[in-house]
Amino acid sequence: MHVLLLKEPRDGDSGPDPYIKELASHGHKATLIPVLSFKFVSLNTLTDKLFQPEKHGGLIFTSPRAVEAVKMWIKSISFRKNYNYKWNTKSIYVVGKATAALVRSLGLNPLGEDTGTAEVLSRVIIEREDTNIPPFFFPCGSIKREVLPTALRDNGVPLETLTVYQTAEHPDLEKNLKNYFTEQGIPASVAFFSPSGVKFCLEVVRRLSGEQLTQIKFAAIGPTTQDAMTAEGLCVSCAAQKPTAEHLAAAIAKALQ
Numbered sequence: 001m002h003v004l005l006l007k008e009p010r011d012g013d014s015g016p017d018p019y020i021k022e023l024a025s026h027g028h029k030a031t032l033i034p035v036l037s038f039k040f041v042s043l044n045t046l047t048d049k050l051f052q053p054e055k056h057g058g059l060i061f062t063s064p065r066a067v068e069a070v071k072m073w074i075k076s077i078s079f080r081k082n083y084n085y086k087w088n089t090k091s092i093y094v095v096g097k098a099t100a101a102l103v104r105s106l107g108l109n110p111l112g113e114d115t116g117t118a119e120v121l122s123r124v125i126i127e128r129e130d131t132n133i134p135p136f137f138f139p140c141g142s143i144k145r146e147v148l149p150t151a152l153r154d155n156g157v158p159l160e161t162l163t164v165y166q167t168a169e170h171p172d173l174e175k176n177l178k179n180y181f182t183e184q185g186i187p188a189s190v191a192f193f194s195p196s197g198v199k200f201c202l203e204v205v206r207r208l209s210g211e212q213l214t215q216i217k218f219a220a221i222g223p224t225t226q227d228a229m230t231a232e233g234l235c236v237s238c239a240a241q242k243p244t245a246e247h248l249a250a251a252i253a254k255a256l257q
Contacts, residue, residue, distance in 0.1 A: 001027075001028050001029070001187075001188035001189070001256055002028070002029050002030075002031070002184055002185070002187045002188055002189075003023050003028050003029070003030040003031070003187060003188060003189045003190075003191065003252060004030075004031055004033065004180065004187040004189070004190045004191070005017075005019055005020070005030055005031065005032045005033070005191050005193070006033055006035050006190065006191065006192055006193060006197045006201050007019070007032060007034075007035060007191070007193035007194075007197065007221075008034055008035065008036060008193075009032055009034060017032055018245035019032070019191075019245045019248060019249065020032060021245070022245040022246055022248075022249035023249045023252065023253075025249070026249055026250070026252075026253040027253075028188075028189075028249075028252070028253065028256070031180060031184065031187075033173070033176045033177060033180060034170045034172075034173070034176075035169070035170055035173060035193075035194070035196065035197045035200055035201060036167050036168065036169065036170055036194075036196060036197070036200070037167075037168050037169070037170045037171060038065055038141075038165050038166070038167060038168075039165060039166045039168070040068075040069050040072060040164060040165050041163060041164060041165060041166055042162055042163060042164050043069065043072060043073060043164070045162060046069060046070070046073055046139060046162060046164055047073055049137055049139075049160075049162060050070065050073060050087075053086040053087045053089075053090060054086070054134075055134055056090065056134050056135060056136060056137040056160070057090060057091070057129065057133035057134045057135060057136045057158065058087075058090035058091035058092060058093065058129075058136050058137070059087060059090065059091075059092045059093070059108075059136065059137050059138075059139075060093045060094075060121075060125070060136050060137070060138040060148070060159075061092075061093070061094045061095070061099050061102075061103060061110075061139070062094070062095045062099070062118050062121070062138075062140065062144070062148065063095075063099060063140070063141060063144075064098050064099050064102050065141060065164075065165045065167075066099075066139040066140055066141065066164055066165070067099060067102040067103055067106070068102070068165075069139060069164035069165055070106065070139065070164075071102075071105075071106065087108055088107075088108055088109055091111055091125075091128070091129065091136075092108050092109060092110050092111060093110070093111050093112045093121060093124070093125055093136075094110040094111070094112055094113050094121075095112065095113075095115055095116065095117065095118055095121050096113060096115075096116065096243055097113050097114075097244060099113070100113035111124075111128075112124050112125075114242075116222060116242050116243050117147075117222060117223065117224060117243075118145060118147050118148040118224075119147050119148070119151070121148065122147065122148045122151035122152055123151070125152060125157060126151065126152065126155045126157060129157055131155075131156035131157055131158070133157075133158065134158065135158035135159055135160040136152070136157065136158065136159050136160065137160055137162070138159055138160065138161045138162070139161075139162050139164040140161055140162070140163060140164065141163065141164075141165050141166070141167050142163050142165065142166040142167055143167050143196060144161075144163075145195075145224070149161060167196060169200040170200075173200060173201065173204070174204050177201065177204050177205065177208060178204075178208065181208040181209075186209055186212045186215060186216065187216060188216070188217060188256055189216065189217040189218070189219055189237070189252050189255065189256060190205060190216055190217075190218055190219070191218075191219040191220070191221065191248060191252065192218070192219070192220055192221065192225050192228075192229060193221045193225060194221070194224075194225055194228075195224060195225055195227075195228035197225070198225065198228040198229055198232060198234075199228070202229075202232055202234065214235075217237035217238065217252070217255045217256055218234055218235065218236050218237055219236070219237060219238050219239065219240075219248065219251060219252050219255065220236055220238075220239040220240070221239075221240055221243050221248055222239065222240060222243045223239065225239075226239045237255040238251040238252060238254065238255040239251060
């Protein structure tokens, strides 16, 4: 059966996307259509912050794109020789295995990769950290949710945020969706990977599916995305227990039985 993945491909990786590969192991053909485009911003300010680990209690990353912004900074300096060991004396918190893997590629040691959501990570940070520390530095995107910042501040954990990338709809999104539906027909399942994906894609998917919309098994990568889908009146057939290719593929395979 055909599965449509509305997400971003991995950056700088060869070989198939892990979600496509995992769905293939369940006998399903998956197609990935990029939903978002990104523009990095505030890199000069980011540089200032990263040069001063002593002024922060640690780092928090909740998306791979935030780590990519740091990678751009690293290209221009001898980071590994001078600064990664300084940051590794601090706590480096992450959400998700993909973000954790990128953080490790910087020579940093992440904590919290199994938390899965910013809400769960915030509870881990609150339990582990004192309130009398310098502020954590949180590089993030322009449309980040406020769950983590609000939880930390409400519990006295100091936090300093910086928008390091802006998120927008991919310029070819509607064209790519139309081409997919024309060539492949109605997919058996459509998987969303973010509330932004729901915002940018759902209207087009509804229009292209027409009366066959109810035949599609809609899948969510996690509870935040599922809530966004439900808020739009969409019937969610399944959600991954954890935000991994293995868990999402298993959920979709079960829904399509």
